[in-house]
Amino acid sequence: MRVAVEKVHASSEVDQDVHQLVQLLGGIDSFIKPGERVLIKPSLNSPYSFPATTDLGLIRSVVELLREVTMNVAIGDSSGFLHKPTRDAFDGMGVTALARELDVPLLDFDDYEWVLRSDSRAKLMPQLHVTEQLERFDRLIFLPTMRTHAWARITMALKIGMGLLPVEDRKNMHRNSLEEMIGEMNLYFKPDLVILDGRKALISGGPDHGDEVSPGVLLASKDRVAIDTEAVKILKQYNAANLDMVAEDVPMIRAARELGIE
Numbered sequence: 001m002r003v004a005v006e007k008v009h010a011s012s013e014v015d016q017d018v019h020q021l022v023q024l025l026g027g028i029d030s031f032i033k034p035g036e037r038v039l040i041k042p043s044l045n046s047p048y049s050f051p052a053t054t055d056l057g058l059i060r061s062v063v064e065l066l067r068e069v070t071m072n073v074a075i076g077d078s079s080g081f082l083h084k085p086t087r088d089a090f091d092g093m094g095v096t097a098l099a100r101e102l103d104v105p106l107l108d109f110d111d112y113e114w115v116l117r118s119d120s121r122a123k124l125m126p127q128l129h130v131t132e133q134l135e136r137f138d139r140l141i142f143l144p145t146m147r148t149h150a151w152a153r154i155t156m157a158l159k160i161g162m163g164l165l166p167v168e169d170r171k172n173m174h175r176n177s178l179e180e181m182i183g184e185m186n187l188y189f190k191p192d193l194v195i196l197d198g199r200k201a202l203i204s205g206g207p208d209h210g211d212e213v214s215p216g217v218l219l220a221s222k223d224r225v226a227i228d229t230e231a232v233k234i235l236k237q238y239n240a241a242n243l244d245m246v247a248e249d250v251p252m253i254r255a256a257r258e259l260g261i262e
Contacts, residue, residue: 021218036139041164045207052202066141113131117188129168143197148242195220198219201214229247
């Protein structure tokens with residue numbers, strides 16, 4: 001039995017929508033305990049605005065929600081390798097100014113060490129580097145957007161973790177079996193909560209540019225496979241590119257599901 005995916009139809013008040021969505025999953029205090037250190041991992045891969053990157057209003061809403069439980073909150077990412085340095089991507093899409101306004105640490109993972117991890121279940125990537133910052137936080141929250149991807153079909157909850165890896169590991173993944181490797185990549189970390197923003201979506205191209213639609217929904221789950229499966233079903237309603245299969249058979253979703261990833 002897969003973990004539930006909750007959905008709300010977006011209103012004009014993202015704060016209200018985020019509170020309602022998380023409440024459907026049991027409330028923020030069912031994910032975060034007082035004083036815990038929380039790392040928010042949005043999609044900050046480029047200098048472009050939502051839906052190419054995570055909406056600043058959503059990031060603000062999640063920070064404020066977390067502060068009802070803990071003040072130990074940080075935002076972090078490493079941009080796509082076509083948009084280095086990461087700080088330029090942060091500045092361009094506006095998260096540098098937002099973090100300063102909210103007085104929240106903004107972590108450029110490229111400024112820190114990378115830690116080698118191993119997992120015998122991974123056939124294509126038995127070893128992988130991840131940011132050392134994962135070891136400094138108690139909880140991890142993903143904030144992906146709803147997008148197709150020119151090389152990986154989709155870039156949502158399963159692919160957002162790419163920003164936790166160094167460029168060289170990412171380049172290696174792009175050379176062969178990218179979609180299946182993305183599934184395996186998710187063995188090396190696990191978010192405690194995923195909030196996927198589908199108020200707007202890209203249905204072609206991606207990750208940076210493409211045809212845009214407005215599904216008008218927000219999804220949340222503890223389960224990356226389940227939430228991406230539901231998001232693909234929504235994208236298929238708009239005849240999104242390269243999704244001419246049932247959602248469960250999208251290669252990265254299938255690879256992750258077969259590994260028992262949630």
